[in-house]
Amino acid sequence: MNQQVLLEVKHLKKYFQLGKQETLKAVDDVSFQIFKGETFGIVGESGCGKSTAGRTIIGLYDRTEGEVIFDGKNVHTLKEKEKYAFYRQMQMIFQDPYASLNPRSTVMEIISEPMEVHGLYRKKQEKVQRVYELLEDVGLNRDHANRYPHEFSGGQRQRIGIARALALDPKFIIADEPISALDVSVQAQVVNLLKRLQKEKGLTFLFIAHDLSMVKQISDRIGVMYLGNLVELTTSSQLYKRPLHPYTQALLSANPIPDPDVEDSRERIILKGELPSPINPPSGCVFRTRCPHAMEVCGQKKPIWQEEDAHHFVACHLYNKEIMAGKDYSQTAASK
Ligand code: SF4
Numbered sequence: 001m002n003q004q005v006l007l008e009v010k011h012l013k014k015y016f017q018l019g020k021q022e023t024l025k026a027v028d029d030v031s032f033q034i035f036k037g038e039t040f041g042i043v044g045e046s047g048c049g050k051s052t053a054g055r056t057i058i059g060l061y062d063r064t065e066g067e068v069i070f071d072g073k074n075v076h077t078l079k080e081k082e083k084y085a086f087y088r089q090m091q092m093i094f095q096d097p098y099a100s101l102n103p104r105s106t107v108m109e110i111i112s113e114p115m116e117v118h119g120l121y122r123k124k125q126e127k128v129q130r131v132y133e134l135l136e137d138v139g140l141n142r143d144h145a146n147r148y149p150h151e152f153s154g155g156q157r158q159r160i161g162i163a164r165a166l167a168l169d170p171k172f173i174i175a176d177e178p179i180s181a182l183d184v185s186v187q188a189q190v191v192n193l194l195k196r197l198q199k200e201k202g203l204t205f206l207f208i209a210h211d212l213s214m215v216k217q218i219s220d221r222i223g224v225m226y227l228g229n230l231v232e233l234t235t236s237s238q239l240y241k242r243p244l245h246p247y248t249q250a251l252l253s254a255n256p257i258p259d260p261d262v263e264d265s266r267e268r269i270i271l272k273g274e275l276p277s278p279i280n281p282p283s284g285c286v287f288r289t290r291c292p293h294a295m296e297v298c299g300q301k302k303p304i305w306q307e308e309d310a311h312h313f314v315a316c317h318l319y320n321k322e323i324m325a326g327k328d329y330s331q332t333a334a335s336k
Helices: 050-057 080-089 107-117 124-137 142-146 154-166 184-201 212-218 236-241 246-253 260-265 296-300 321-325 329-335
Strands: 005-018 022-035 039-043 065-070 090-093 172-176 204-209 221-226 229-235 306-309 312-314
Touching: 005 050, 005 204, 022 039, 022 050, 022 065, 022 204, 022 229, 039 050, 039 212, 050 172, 050 204, 080 090, 090 154, 107 124, 107 142, 107 154, 124 142, 124 154, 154 184, 184 204, 184 212, 204 212, 212 236, 221 236, 221 246, 229 236, 229 246, 236 246
Parallel strands: 039 204, 039 221, 090 172, 172 204
Antiparallel strands: 005 022, 005 065, 221 229, 229 312, 306 312
16 A cells, blocks of 8 residues: 555553543553555444544544644644644544534535635635535535525535535545434435535545444555554455454354345354443453453453554454464454
8 A cells, every 4th residue: 555644643542531540541551554445444342432533633622642643734733823723624424414413503604614714715606606516516405505404304405514514615524423313324425425526626534433334445554443543454355354353253143144045154243242431431441341252361451552464453463463472363363
């Protein structure tokens, strides 16, 4: 891969202080790069820190540690003047389109608001024309401009949210569970719309979701998160062909396959227990309390982030040759 990096996340941490004693480690040392023009998916169970990571990247939350470099600039140390230009380039689409759209504003007001904040299209007619164009871009039409959010279906409201995110002509969009609140029949339409817009406008996406099948459809590469940590990262096809991390293997085994013969012969990996609290995460490997391959060393050492195959990264002791050289490998052979 020889692509240009648009966004680089380096050792990002986001902790929330809960009273004097407790710290919630929502994002705990996460690093990855996103290339220009690609869709990078982040997947994981609810509570794994993926949305907090997205919000920290765009600057909605201040980071605890680490860096976010966008187009060569550190997002968290921008001067006031630079912030305006930055927010034009990076926009967000939210999970619940109804909650993110002001119910008292018309679609025209909702979509044109960012243009007004940034002083674009000072002539009213230009602004109106731009809103019409954006509505058409997302599969709506100009007649929708004078209506209110409650007059639309969930899918149409998400289209309005997408049009608003596009209003400033951004380079990069963080889509935070943009289809989870929609009916299954509408989800594919919104995914197809995002794909089309990406192609037409040369956009780069960070697509956050808990549903692996949808993430696969849209993403070039996927990062898997568990309890604030990135545990695996590779291309979308490689992740499905050869998942390495026991957590990814479990997530994929729970994903139905349309072929009934393959589906019947598959082995399901049922994870025991609940996601532990990020206030008091397990020592060593954070997945060890639910991992079917956990070894003694997993409670003592945090696994290193290593490149197991070309462009295929994983954090698990099973792939650490030094650690495994001293172990009985037979108990873990089935996972390879
Ligand atoms: Fe399982 Fe140990 Fe690998 Fe963690 S490091 S995923 S507990 S085998």
